[in-house]
Amino acid sequence: MPVTRALFDEVMVPNYNPAAIIPVRGEGSRVWDQDNREYIDFAGGIAVSCLGHCHPAMVNALTEQANKLWHLSNVLTNEPALRLAKKLTDATFAERVYFANSGAEANEAALKLARRYALEVHGEEKQEIIAFHKGFHGRTFFTVTVGGQAAYSDGFGPKPGGVQHVEFNNLESLAAVMSDKTCAVMIEPLQGEGGVVPGTKEFLKGVRELCDKHNAVLIFDEVQSGFGRTGTLYAYEQTGITPDILTTAKALGGGFPIGAMLTTAEIAAHLKPGTHGSTYGGNPLACAVSEAVMDVVNTKEVLAGVKDREQWFRDALQKINDKYDVFEEVRGQGLLLGAALNEKYKGKAREFLVAGAEAGVMVLVAGMDVIRFTPSLVIPETDIAQGMARFEEAVAKVVAANS
Ligand SMILES: Cc1ncc(COP(=O)(O)O)c(C=O)c1O
Numbered sequence: 001m002p003v004t005r006a007l008f009d010e011v012m013v014p015n016y017n018p019a020a021i022i023p024v025r026g027e028g029s030r031v032w033d034q035d036n037r038e039y040i041d042f043a044g045g046i047a048v049s050c051l052g053h054c055h056p057a058m059v060n061a062l063t064e065q066a067n068k069l070w071h072l073s074n075v076l077t078n079e080p081a082l083r084l085a086k087k088l089t090d091a092t093f094a095e096r097v098y099f100a101n102s103g104a105e106a107n108e109a110a111l112k113l114a115r116r117y118a119l120e121v122h123g124e125e126k127q128e129i130i131a132f133h134k135g136f137h138g139r140t141f142f143t144v145t146v147g148g149q150a151a152y153s154d155g156f157g158p159k160p161g162g163v164q165h166v167e168f169n170n171l172e173s174l175a176a177v178m179s180d181k182t183c184a185v186m187i188e189p190l191q192g193e194g195g196v197v198p199g200t201k202e203f204l205k206g207v208r209e210l211c212d213k214h215n216a217v218l219i220f221d222e223v224q225s226g227f228g229r230t231g232t233l234y235a236y237e238q239t240g241i242t243p244d245i246l247t248t249a250k251a252l253g254g255g256f257p258i259g260a261m262l263t264t265a266e267i268a269a270h271l272k273p274g275t276h277g278s279t280y281g282g283n284p285l286a287c288a289v290s291e292a293v294m295d296v297v298n299t300k301e302v303l304a305g306v307k308d309r310e311q312w313f314r315d316a317l318q319k320i321n322d323k324y325d326v327f328e329e330v331r332g333q334g335l336l337l338g339a340a341l342n343e344k345y346k347g348k349a350r351e352f353l354v355a356g357a358e359a360g361v362m363v364l365v366a367g368m369d370v371i372r373f374t375p376s377l378v379i380p381e382t383d384i385a386q387g388m389a390r391f392e393e394a395v396a397k398v399v400a401a402n403s
Helices: 005-011 056-066 079-091 103-122 141-146 171-177 201-213 284-297 300-324 349-359 381-401
Strands: 023-027 030-033 038-041 096-100 128-132 163-166 182-187 217-221 245-248 259-263 327-333 336-341 370-373
Touching (some): 038 381, 056 284, 079 259, 079 284, 103 128, 103 217, 103 245, 163 171, 182 201, 201 217, 300 327, 300 381, 349 370
Parallel strands (some): 128 182
Antiparallel strands (some): 023 030, 030 038, 096 259, 327 336, 336 370
């Protein structure tokens, strides 16, 4: 039976609309499709493939664990999960870890924990969750409701209540709605899906102060910004403040599904036995891979390399912009970068993505106005140069089509 893109429309729920090509193989930052056509991967599976495709450390960890033990459920614990949790607590502010299978699940756990903590410590009145316009926290009904785009949460019936949204990077708009009824503030320190918008240091510091003033839990969603992507293991390390709960997924597994919620011992104590759980969370295969990924990512060499690569990307994008005048600015941190299109090209980000794929380079969009780059954290300089040459071809094509 031929496996083609047409089969997708026959057998799959149409909630996705994947590209026409079907990749079959990847190595480092290169991917090949069914016709053996090669692509340079600047997308990294949406900020997931932090060591590129089929990195030997991941392949070895997965095959070794595959020959030992696949699954137990949480009726029993397992060695890879405990080792990974120890590494995560040693490397961060956190003292306790809850494992999930995705970013949304890690956030679901964080929100439920924040509500339970507030209920047990402060009483029933303290329920309000505040989040930000254009924020993105996943697609479960609670997390998508906390996300700041009503278009994603509308149309599914009654939403979980007690959720408010305010403007990102606007402390006054947050201060205006915070009260002693606020249970938690959930925020991406660097908004990804919402257009690659960094929270300013002053703003994030102000958010922390408001949370302290109102005894509210501060949840950093680092699902996209975390695990080395900004040049430190987590982005909070560069903000001068510490959250109470942090969620991490995507790059955490380097391509194997895993998510985690990290928090303090005091807060964690409120998720008592039976309050929350998952069959697969902390699965030995996922944790073994993640542990191997962390051993590579959480090194001075790789984290410093992210900053070098950021500069190479910025330099290349600047050169393209000098020639074609398409971007208003290039923003972001580390290897979570967004090229925001100028007035002339606003709304056309997808055209660049499509032209990129035709030229043999995979990029992402973040909304309709921003082209997003979230490549492997160890992408070689030569792949960046070649990928950028292909991206320039794509830009030239879009510019010609719009002139
Ligand atoms: C900041 C942030 N939080 C949560 C999620 C949801 O993660 P997942 O798709 O693994 O559920 C995403 C995914 O894009 C994200 O960018």
